[in-house]
Every structure is written in C-alpha cells, then in structure tokens.
Amino acid sequence: MGIGHSKVAIAPLWRRLLRFSTDHKEIGLQYFFTAWLMALVGGVLAFLIRLHLGWPDKPIPFLGRLFPHGAEGNVLKPEFYLALVTMHGTIMVFFFQTAILLGGFGNFLIPLQIGARDMAFPFLNGLSYWVFLLSCVVMIAGFLVEGGAAAAGWTAYPPLSSIQEAVPGSGLGQTLWLLAMALFIVSSLMGSLNYITTILNMRTKGMTMTRLPMTIWSLLLSAVLGLLAFPVLTAGAILLLLDRHFGTSFFTPTVFVGGKLIPREGGNPILWQHFFWFLGHPEVYILVLPPLGFVADIVATFARRPFFGYRIAIGAALILAFLSCIVWGHHMFVSGMNPYLAMPFSLLTILVSVPFGTILLCIAGTLWGGKFRVTTPFLFSLGFLSLVTTGGVGGLFLGTASTDLYLHDTYFVVGHFHTIMASSVLYGIFAATYYWYPKMFGRKMSERLGKWHFWLTFIATYLTFVPMHYLGMGGMMRRIYSPLDYEFLAGLQPINVLISGAAFVLMAAQFLFVVNFFWSMRRGEIASENPWEATTLEWQVPSPPPHGNWGRDLPVVYRGPYDLGPIAPKGDFLPQTAP
Amino acid sequence: MGSHTVSTTVERRALAVVLVVLVAGLVFFTIRFAGRMPEAISPIGQEIDSLFRFLLTVTGVIVIAAHLYLAAVLWRFGDERAQAPIVRRQWPWVLVPIGLLFLADITFDHKSNKIWGKVFGTPPADAFTVEVTGEQFAWAIRYPGKDGKFGKTDLRNITDDNPLGLDRNDPAGKDDIFFPAGQGELHIPVNRPVLFLIKSKDVLHSFCIPWVRLKMDAVPGMTTKLWFTPSKEGQYEFTCAELCGLGHYKMRGILIVESSDKLEEWLSQQPTAADLIP
Numbered sequence: 001m002g003i004g005h006s007k008v009a010i011a012p013l014w015r016r017l018l019r020f021s022t023d024h025k026e027i028g029l030q031y032f033f034t035a036w037l038m039a040l041v042g043g044v045l046a047f048l049i050r051l052h053l054g055w056p057d058k059p060i061p062f063l064g065r066l067f068p069h070g071a072e073g074n075v076l077k078p079e080f081y082l083a084l085v086t087m088h089g090t091i092m093v094f095f096f097q098t099a100i101l102l103g104g105f106g107n108f109l110i111p112l113q114i115g116a117r118d119m120a121f122p123f124l125n126g127l128s129y130w131v132f133l134l135s136c137v138v139m140i141a142g143f144l145v146e147g148g149a150a151a152a153g154w155t156a157y158p159p160l161s162s163i164q165e166a167v168p169g170s171g172l173g174q175t176l177w178l179l180a181m182a183l184f185i186v187s188s189l190m191g192s193l194n195y196i197t198t199i200l201n202m203r204t205k206g207m208t209m210t211r212l213p214m215t216i217w218s219l220l221l222s223a224v225l226g227l228l229a230f231p232v233l234t235a236g237a238i239l240l241l242l243d244r245h246f247g248t249s250f251f252t253p254t255v256f257v258g259g260k261l262i263p264r265e266g267g268n269p270i271l272w273q274h275f276f277w278f279l280g281h282p283e284v285y286i287l288v289l290p291p292l293g294f295v296a297d298i299v300a301t302f303a304r305r306p307f308f309g310y311r312i313a314i315g316a317a318l319i320l321a322f323l324s325c326i327v328w329g330h331h332m333f334v335s336g337m338n339p340y341l342a343m344p345f346s347l348l349t350i351l352v353s354v355p356f357g358t359i360l361l362c363i364a365g366t367l368w369g370g371k372f373r374v375t376t377p378f379l380f381s382l383g384f385l386s387l388v389t390t391g392g393v394g395g396l397f398l399g400t401a402s403t404d405l406y407l408h409d410t411y412f413v414v415g416h417f418h419t420i421m422a423s424s425v426l427y428g429i430f431a432a433t434y435y436w437y438p439k440m441f442g443r444k445m446s447e448r449l450g451k452w453h454f455w456l457t458f459i460a461t462y463l464t465f466v467p468m469h470y471l472g473m474g475g476m477m478r479r480i481y482s483p484l485d486y487e488f489l490a491g492l493q494p495i496n497v498l499i500s501g502a503a504f505v506l507m508a509a510q511f512l513f514v515v516n517f518f519w520s521m522r523r524g525e526i527a528s529e530n531p532w533e534a535t536t537l538e539w540q541v542p543s544p545p546p547h548g549n550w551g552r553d554l555p556v557v558y559r560g561p562y563d564l565g566p567i568a569p570k571g572d573f574l575p576q577t578a579p
Numbered sequence: 580m581g582s583h584t585v586s587t588t589v590e591r592r593a594l595a596v597v598l599v600v601l602v603a604g605l606v607f608f609t610i611r612f613a614g615r616m617p618e619a620i621s622p623i624g625q626e627i628d629s630l631f632r633f634l635l636t637v638t639g640v641i642v643i644a645a646h647l648y649l650a651a652v653l654w655r656f657g658d659e660r661a662q663a664p665i666v667r668r669q670w671p672w673v674l675v676p677i678g679l680l681f682l683a684d685i686t687f688d689h690k691s692n693k694i695w696g697k698v699f700g701t702p703p704a705d706a707f708t709v710e711v712t713g714e715q716f717a718w719a720i721r722y723p724g725k726d727g728k729f730g731k732t733d734l735r736n737i738t739d740d741n742p743l744g745l746d747r748n749d750p751a752g753k754d755d756i757f758f759p760a761g762q763g764e765l766h767i768p769v770n771r772p773v774l775f776l777i778k779s780k781d782v783l784h785s786f787c788i789p790w791v792r793l794k795m796d797a798v799p800g801m802t803t804k805l806w807f808t809p810s811k812e813g814q815y816e817f818t819c820a821e822l823c824g825l826g827h828y829k830m831r832g833i834l835i836v837e838s839s840d841k842l843e844e845w846l847s848q849q850p851t852a853a854d855l856i857p
Contacts, residue, residue, distance in 0.1 A: 369663025
C-alpha cells in the first residue's frame with residue numbers, strides 16, 4: 001500500500017470541470033462543484049430571509065443599494081421576500097441536495113464501489129450534467145427578468161402560479177421556474193437510468209447484490225424513486241405551462257383576480273397538489289436515503305465494527321422506498337381533498353417511522369462496542385444520527401392527521417423539514433465530503449478545521465431549527481413576510497431574533513468548510529490509497545483514481561463490505577478484494 | 580499506520596456530554612413552549628391538544644433514549660478493553676424497539692382517527708352557519724339571514740357594490756348579510772356548533788383559527804367546510820395559512836365569540852343584501 005503509483009496524468013481541475021466528459025469521476029466532480037455553488041446561492045438567499053425575519057420592520061442599511069428594486073428604502077418588499085423563499089427552497093432541495101447526492105456522489109462512487117470502469121451509458125451521463133447546468137442557469141435567470149423570480153413557493157400551487165396577475169413573480173419568472181424544473185428532471189432521469197443500469201449490470205466478478213455497501217444500496221433505491229416519481233412532475237409542469245400560456249384549464253377554475261374575471265372552466269387546483277406531492281414526497285426519501293447509506297458505511301469504518309443487521313437494513317430500506325411513494329397525501333390533509341383519504345395517508349405516513357427507525361437502529365447497533373476513530377466524517381455522522389432522530393419525530397406530529405390540523409402550514413413544518421431534510425441530509429453530505437475528499441483529490445482535509453466546522457455547525461443547527469418548531473406551536477404561519485401585525489404572534493418575535501442570530505453563526509461556520517476545502521486541495525496531508533483503512537473497492541485504487549479506475553484487470557470481490565474489527569480474520573480489516 | 584489511531588477519549592466524552600446537555604435543553608424548552616400555545620377555546624381544540632401532548636411524551640421518550648444511547652456508547656467504548664463481542668442474533672435487538680414504535684404509531688392513528696371523525700363528521704342540523712370567502716388579501720363574511728339560506732353567488736355577477744357576486748334574482752339571497760373583504764368582524768355564538776362554508780374568489784387561501792387548532796383551505800371553484808363548537812367568549816384573531824400572494828401576511832381577521840342573544844341583536848342591526856344591492 002503506497003502512494004505515487006499512479007503514473008497516469010490527470011488534467012488540471014479547471015479543465016476537467018469545463019469539458020464535456022464521459023468519465024464518471026469528472027462528471028461527478030462537475031456535479032459536485034456546481035451543486036456546492038448552488039448551495040452558496042441558496043445560502044445567500046437564506047441569509048436575506050433570516051435578516052428580514054429577525055427584524056421585519058427595521059431598515060437594513062445596505063439592502064437598498066444591493067437590491068434597488070427588491071428592497072427600496074432598505075426594507076425587503078413582500079414580493080421580493082416571496083421570491084427569495086421560493087428560490088431558496090427550490091435551489092436547496094433540487095439544485096443542491098438532489099444534484100450533489102445522486103449527480104455528485106452517485107457518479108463518483110457507483111463505478112468505483114461496484115468495480116466498474118465507468119457508467120453503463122457514459123455519453124448520457126455527460127449529457128445529464130450539461131442539461132443540469134442549463135437548468136441551473138435558467139432557474140437563476142428568474143432573478144433577472146421583469147417581475148422577478150417565481151414567488152408562488154417551491155410547491156408552485158396554482159392558481160397563484162398559473163395566473164400572471166396573481167403575484168409579480170408569476171410572470172416570466174414562474175415560466176422560467178417551470179422550464180428549469182422540467183430540464184432538471186430530464187437531467188435527473190438520464191442520471192437515474194444510468195445509475196440503476198450500472199448497479200444492476202456492471203458489478204465486477206464476485207460483487208453480488210448482498211456484497212454491495214449500504215452506500216450503493218441507498219443510491220440505487222434513491223435512483224429508482226427518482227425514476228418513478230420525477231416524470232409525474234414533468235407532466236404537471238407542462239400542463240401548468242399550458243394553463244399559463246395557452247388558456248387551458250387543468251388546474252385553474254374560474255377566478256376573479258385583480259378586479260377582473262378570468263373565465264376558465266373546470267380546472268381543479270388540488271390536482272396540481274397531487275402531481276406535485278407525488279414527486280415531492282418521494283423526493284424527501286430520494287434525499288434522505290443516500291445519507292443513510294453514507295453514514296452507515298462511515299460509522300462502520302470509524303467504529304471498526306461490521307455494519308449491524310445488513311440484510312435487515314436493506315429490507316427496511318426497500319419497504320421505506322415503497323412506502324414513500326404512497327404517502328404524498330399527508331401534505332394535503334386540509335387541502336379540501338376528501339377527508340376519508342386522509343386516514344390511509346395518515347396511517348401509512350406514520351408507519352414510515354418503522355422502516356426508518358429500523359435503519360437507524362442498525363446504524364446505532366453498529367456503534368455498540370466500537371473502537372472509535374473520532375474523525376470529522378465520523379462526527380458529522382453522529383450529528384446526522386442526532387438530527388435525524390430529533391427531526392424525524394417531528395414528522396409524526398405532521399403525519400398524524402389530527403395534529404396536522406393545527407400544525408399544517410406553520411413554522412413547525414418549516415422547522416421539521418429543515419431539521420430532517422435540510423440539516424441531517426446536509427450532515428450526510430458533509431460526512432461524505434470529508435470522507436471521500438481524499439479519493440477525489442488525493443489529499444485529506446484538515447481535521448483541525450473540520451472539527452471546528454463540526455462543533456460550530458452542530459450547535460448552531462440546533463439553535464436555528466428547533467426553535468422554529470416552537471414558533472409553529474405558537475401558531476406562526478409559514479411564508480409570512482412579517483408576523484408583527486398579529487397580536488398572538490407578537491410575543492414570539494424574540495425567538496425569530498434568536499433564530500436569525502443562530503442562522504448567521506451557522507452560515508459563518510460554513511466558511512471554515514470552504515477554506516478547508518480549497519486549502520486542503522494544495523496543502524492537505526497527502527492521502528494514500530486507503531487512508532481510512534476501509535474495506536470497499538474505491539479504496540483499492542490510487543487517490544485520485546486514474547481514467548478507467550482499474551489497471552489491466554477488474555478487481556475480483558471475495559467478501560462483503562464489512563469485514564472490520566473483531567470479525568476480520570486477521571488484522572483490523574479485510575478489503576473486499578482479499579481472497 | 581496513521582495518527583488517527585491515537586486515543587481521542589476527551590473528544591468522545593465531550594460529545595457524549597454535549598448530547599446529554601442538548602437533550603436536556605430540548606426537553607426543557609419543548610415543555611416550556613408547549614405550555615405557551617394559544618389557549619384552546621373549543622372541546623375539539625382541547626382534544627387535539629391532548630393528542631399533541633401524548634405525541635410529545637412518546638416522541639420525547641424516543642429522542643431522550645436515542646441521545647442517551649449515543650452518549651453512553653461514546654462514553655464507554657473506544658479502546659481495546661471496552662470492545663463488546665459481535666452480536667450474531669441481530670433481529671431481537673431491532674424487533675423489540677421497532678415493535679414498540681409500531682404500537683405507538685397505531686395508537687397515534689387510533690387517537691387521531693377519533694378526532695378526525697368528529698372534525699369531518701356531519702355537522703349538527705342546528706349549526707349556526709357562516710360563509711367566509713378569501714380573496715387577495717382579506718376575508719369576506721356572509722350570514723344567511725333570517726331564512727337560514729344563502730343566496731346563490733357567481734363570480735360573473737361581481738361588481739363594485741356586489742363584491743361577492745350575489746344573484747339578485749335569488750329570493751334566498753335577499754336577507755343575506757354580507758361584509759366585503761376586510762370590512763367586518765366575524766361574529767359567532769358560544770356553545771353552539773358553528774359551520775363555516777369556506778370559499779375563495781381567486782387563489783388558494785386557508786381559513787385558520789389557531790385558537791381552535793383547525794384550518795381548512797379555501798379553494799376557488801369549491802366550497803370546503805369546517806365546524807366546531809366554541810366554548811369561550813372573547814375576541815380572537817384568525818389568519819390565512821396558505822401562501823396567497825404578497826399580502827398573505829396581512830390577511831388577518833377578527834373573530835368574536837359571544838352569547839347567542841348578543842349575536843342575534845348584532846345581526847338584526849346589520850343591513851341586508853336587499854338594502855345594499857336592491
């Protein structure tokens with residue numbers, strides 16, 4: 001095991017990022033960098049949102065100069081605020097998290113971990129990235145057009161999103177939003193198809209399905225969900241575009257907006273909600289599954305223990321994926337849909353906790369008796385476990401139909417999905433970034449900076465997102481520009497100030513990550529092939545791996561991915577390739 | 580091989596302590612803020628609150644147990660000596676807690692269904708009925724008048740003096756009492772079932788009264804319903820809970836719960852549709 005036996009020249013990073021490549025690792029890095037860039041955009045939007053919500057009635061000195069249209073007199077306009085909220089949600093959910101998990105880590109890891117040289121369809125893979133990049137550009141272009149970016153929420157409920165007069169962002173901004181989403185889905189379909197085909201058909205000799213690491217299982221299920229759920233939204237987006245521009249009435253009934261009658265006939269806004277959440281809910285599991293897989297593998301590696309209950313966890317993940325497709329109605333308990341429908345949706349939703357809890361128990365069981373190596377990826381994995389539990393139980397309050405009657409569309413919902421979807425998934429992404437960075441760039445990230453990053457992020461995350469639940473319990477509605485008009489919300493404003501303060505600390509802490517990321521690329525400790533002493537296949541090739549990944553012969557797999565610690569026949573671990 | 584095999588006991592145990600402090604803080608503040616929710620002013624609201632508290636208790640146990648487990652593991656294990664043998668029979672360790680979770684889920688569902696059935700069951704025939712119509716960005720209010728029947732409305736009839744689009748030829752509408760959006764207070768009787776008919780003129784809204792723990796979307800082209808029995812007189816705020824445009828945050832209304840006598844007296848003083856739009 002040594003360094004420097006990679007003699008294949010690798011082009012400089014900027015060239016690899018800018019060319020049309022069919023190499024899965026280059027495409028992975030293209031996704032990886034683009035998605036982090038989108039996270040930065042989403043983060044700036046979050047900063048503006050929190051700046052406003054902390055002090056909704058106070059002028060902020062520099063705002064007017066930055067946004068002459070959006071913040072005249074140094075106070076955000078309501079329409080600009082709604083555009084910020086809409087774009088923040090859309091960008092973070094789709095253009096950051098989905099893109100980095102499947103596009104970034106999926107691309108980079110799948111061929112390496114299953115022992116393939118590349119994806120099944122390398123050209124499709126390259127195309128997928130460039131369509132994704134185009135969708136990012138179209139999405140952000142919304143900010144530059146008249147009326148501003150889409151402002152109907154990331155859920156884009158019609159008629160607000162289907163009638164141009166309903167809200168300023170419902171002009172060209174909403175059209176661009178829908179086009180960007182359609183492009184994003186096309187790109188994601190090309191990706192998902194590729195990941196599924198590759199995992200099913202291109203595993204190396206000996207790599208049976210039950211020898212796949214949890215990472216691959218979770219990416220596989222996530223891709224399957226994407227393939228099944230995303231197209232429904234494409235269909236919805238096209239219908240909504242027709243409603244907007246060609247006078248159809250799929251989602252738009254007769255309405256009276258802005259002093260004039262808009263005579264459409266027969267459309268039903270609830271239909272869009274079904275379309276949207278048929279994608280939107282599986283989307284949550286598309287995001288949560290890969291971090292579960294990453295954390296399972298990372299925890300096993302740093303606890304030096306075999307993963308507890310591998311088959312149980314896979315079975316649970318299959319059930320979870322299935323259930324996630326039939327629970328979308330819990331977003332619609334008070335939408336006006338038939339109240340009888342709420343009963344099966346509610347039961348199925350809270351039963352999701354059973355397979356979900358099973359996977360978490362398996363990860364928790366892996367920790368028992370561990371010989372811990374407290375590294376940054378391990379810390380972020382523990383943070384993930386904490387947040388996913390705290391955030392997860394919040395879901396029971398919203399999935400239980402009768403408590404949702406009160407909590408629906410309040411900050412409890414905002415707090416819930418920011419704890420579980422935003423934060424815990426983000427922690428999975430951080431853990432994975434710190435863990436696979438050496439494989440991507442040949443150097444390790446600084447542990448000292450990494451740990452500072454973890455501690456500040458962990459504490460600030462709790463202080464930011466848990467109090468949002470309390471706002472919701474107090475009755476504060478989500479997506480309101482200001483709560484100050486309401487007597488019953490006035491007492492909650494100090495919590496909003498606290499959340500904003502904590503959110504600023506949280507954002508500031510991310511600079512440590514950025515600095516670490518770029519500093520380590522040149523100055524980090526040089527990584528060997530297998531710096532973490534892990535068992536899976538990607539650690540059997542040089543860091544970074546050459547084009548084609550493997551030398552003359554593909555690796556042969558003789559064992560499962562978890563021969564670690566006490567069960568490794570000799571030494572502390574056995575790679576999957578050890579005979 | 581690497582420096583990471585060096586014992587990191589201090590860091591491990593620091594994290595264990597932080598996790599315990601964290602969960603203690605969670606419990607403390609959650610109990611504190613659960614006690615500060617707006618007062619529930621109807622029996623159904625109180626039932627929803629008691630289900631909420633039941634959920635808090637059960638999920639509280641889950642969160643405490645999970646964090647204490649993490650903390651204990653981090654505190655105890657970490658060097659060769661402390662290693663535990665591999666568990667070969669794994670399923671009982673999963674099945675027992677998951678079985679308990681399953682039972683908790685079924686209990687939540689059972690309790691929830693009982694409440695759900697009451698909220699969405701048929702309202703009593705003698706319910707006091709009032710219609711609320713959402714529009715950007717206020718609520719219009721309409722009472723059926725003495726005949727107890729609402730006149731027909733159609734968005735096509737809307738004019739400046741007929742903001743709800745009442746059908747002037749419908750006799751049932753003559754004695755309707757209406758307040759254009761943002762121009763009236765919502766009066767309802769105490770201790771009598773109140774049925775709300777919820778409509779929208781333009782986009783989605785959601786009629787939300789935090790004090791009764793209920794909300795229901797206002798959907799253009801549809802009439803949705805909500806009913807409950809207010810049990811405490813007073814003046815409360817109601818809101819719009821569904822994003823409806825840039826004035827969404829301003830869609831505030833005043834709900835007045837008062838005795839039936841007072842309400843009848845107040846209603847009899849209001850002009851009817853026949854007075855306003857002959």
